[in-house]
Amino acid sequence: MSTGIGVIGLYVHDQDEALDFYVSKLGFQVHADHRNGSYRWLTVKLPNQQFELGLFLPQEPVLDAKTAQTMREMVAKGAMPPLVLVVDDCRASYEKLRAKGVEFTQEPIARFGGVDANFRDPSGNAWKMVEARA
């Protein structure tokens, strides 16, 4: 029987830039950072969760050169599936993250009994930030 999701990966434009964003701005911790030649297995996690978020480069030899380029374009165009980050207080997190230079694409809006805001990581991945419902 499955007992949980270990890693889900994102494609990013630049792993150093992504690492800085997820750690310095969003408050994740580095979980794994292993290099093998030009390949780098990089994952981060939140302090209170086991789940790891992989920050991967679309690159050879995992992908062929053309597919890697296509994936870089897709990420930069915001075509990757949305992600949801749960926070205690959406407005407070918005103020805090915005002050750190996070690129918000929607200010906090109260609707459907909750509050949500949208931001993007430097690569173009879209996050929806929602307040945990009591």
Place this chain on the structure above:
Amino acid sequence: MSERSAGSTGQDPALLRRLLRAKDRMDAASEEEWPVQRLASVSGVSPAHFARSFKEAFGVPPHRYLLTRRIERAKALLRDTDQPIIDIAFATGWSSLGTFGRVFKDITGESPTELRARERATAHELEHVPHCFISAAYRPNLKTAVSEKRRRKEANSESE
């Protein structure tokens, strides 16, 4: 000319990321005016380069993309609120009720009043779907220019 479907356009990802920023800005405030000049400055490119690159990246010219977002918002307001149609027209970026009604019908095939009546008659159970997906589901798919769509419709009705 057929428009390019999804796939690699060979564009620089750094440029695409900046074009996405202009698209995000239209998404966040589709009721505002977005002349190419303003969008181009968000993306940090020349207006001519912007218009060409945006269409190549996202399949539609920036102005048409903006129209789809405005119509999408208008549809949501017609469905979810009791606001008078003229208020919805102004709130979604049109400066006249006449233009709004005409473009709305050209794109959706029905008038704002008709759409509101039809939506009211149907039960919705979308409370559990995040807002952005609902709005995406209601976004009109504008593959041709609005004027072209109108021309074709008129041509069809004449030939009938």
